[in-house]
Amino acid sequence: MTAPFVMIAKFYLPTHENQAKNVAHLVYIGTKSEVDRGELNELEELDTGNKYVENILSKYESLDDFIDNFEINTAGTPAGHVKYMDERPGSHGLFSSDENVSLKETMKELSKHSGIVWRFILSLKEEDAVKLGYTTRESWEKALRATISEAAAKMGIPESNLRWVAAFHQKKGHPHVHVVMWEKTPQRRRGKLSKGETKDIKKVFLNEIYAKERLALTAEKSAVRDLIRDTARSDVVDVLRKVESARVKVRALSGGKAGLPPTLEPHIREELLEKLKELSKIMPQKGRIAFAYMPEEVKEKAKEITDWLLKQPGFSQSVKRCKELAKELASHYTSKPEALEKAAEKAYEDIQKRTAQIVLKGAAALQEEKAVDTARLTNSVWRSAWRALERERLRAEAESTIAAQREMEKKRKMAERGESREI
Known part of the structure; x- marks a missing residue:
């Protein structure tokens, strides 16, 4: 079992070696060199994922030399062979309390910082x-901007003397943020956080992250309590049944959210890009980008790419679930195997058309004259296809939940009528 929320804190004293490591770490979290070991306990190791950047640093005469020659270009290949922050899925660059954060300027600042x-x-x-x-x-940016100054205060660092940057990594299984914090004017001499400080800082983050859920639970409890209080005692059981029925419907129809997309592996990314290029060559150069209006050759190619995409790890499981749910829904009206299979096929065709539309838009982007960031494009197609698929799954699960609830209510009423007839 793993904790729902994990906070890991480390400190680095102002040595020349640590200054270089801090710069390397900044490059790592800001440009997201992918680290994938699969389990939550890897978080202890993520902090060392910048070792390849440190190896690059060793090839320069000095830390200043590395920073002066560090550049990021839109082709996705910065100096020093550090991958561009948008080339890999889930990396969103650096953010802070300031609207704009300069990676290079922050690197310079940390390389000269004489504090912890x-x-x-x-x-x-x-x-x-x-x-x-x-x-x-x-969402993480908003949460951190609301809490960092309070968390720092627990360490005795006033907001006026606080500097920090962070980066969100959309890691499958455990999305997380890396935060780097330091003082403008070094004052604190103790790097290690006491147990009390660690507990207080963690509480600050927890209060913000779980604020909406606590508010919703409190409101729900109050509403149910008031309803029970204002209802005749003999009607309480029936009222509670109706309240729970309404809860299920609301949660099913509006409470579902798509999970994180599967990791887009480099070889899959390249294959997807090649397929999009092939499609772009046969697509019309002008006109509305809509699956229904495309020539038959383009439709078939788009469906071929879509079928390939929907068979990828992660996608295939969600597709299978959608087809199962379609059968479950159909089973409320028929028990014929052919009718159930037809319902599953119809569900897949709906998903196929929605995903094919996303594929077409991705291919159309490659037809534009201006330079296209292909890494960003393939990420966008991959994630958009995943969200479309997940929306269909969530909708189907909501409908299945409501249908099952209606069936139970129908049986309950039939049973009650049967009891009354026996009396």
């Missing part, structure tokens, strides 16, 4: 991140 630097990793299990709405950079 603290690094934090804050992580949620994917299921909790989805439920709480912490699967995007924007």
Whole structure:
């Protein structure tokens, strides 16, 4: 079992070696060199994922030389062979209390910093991140801007003397943020956080992350309590049944959120890009990008790419679930095997058309005259296809839940009528 929320804190004293490591770590979290070991306990190791950057540093005469020659270009290949921040899935660059953060200027600042630097990793299990709405950079950015100054205050660092940057990594299984924190004017001499400080800082983050859920639970409890209080005692059981029925419907129809997309592996990315290029060559150069209006040759190619995409790990499981749910829904009206299979096929065709539309838009982008960031493009197609598929799955699960509830209610009423007839 893993904790729903994990906070790891480390500190680095102002040695020349640590200054270089801090710069390397900044490059790592800001440009996201992928580290994938699969389990939550890898978070202890993520902090060392920048070793390849440190190896690059060793090839330069000095840290200043590395920083002066460090550049990021839109082709995705910065000096020093550091991967561009948008080339890999889930990396969203650096953010802070300032609207714009310069990676290069922050690297320069940390390379000269004479005080302690603290690094934090804050992580949620994917299921909790989805439920709480912490699967995007924007949500974490908002949360950190609301809490960092208070967390720093628990360390005795006033907001006026605080500097920090962070980066969100959309890691499958445990989305997380890396936070780097330091003082403008070094004052604190003790790097290690006491147990009390660690507990207080963690509480600051937890209060913000779980704020909406606590508020919703409190409101729900109050509403149910008031309803029970205002209802005649003899009607309480029936009222509670109706309340629970309404809860299920609301949660099913509006509470579902898509999980994180499967990792887009480099070889799959290249294959997807080649397929999109092939499609772009046979697509019309002008006109509306809509599957229904495409020539038959283009439709077939788009469906071929879509079928390939929907068979990828992660996608295939979700497709299978959608087909199962379609059969479950159909089973409320028929028991014929051919009718159930037809319902599953119809569900797949709907998913296929929605995904094919996304594939077409991706291929159309390659037809534009301006330079296209192919890494960003393939990421966009991959994630958009995943979200479309997940929306269909969630909708189908909602309908299945409601249908099952209606069936139970129907049986209950039939049973009640049967009892009354016996009396």
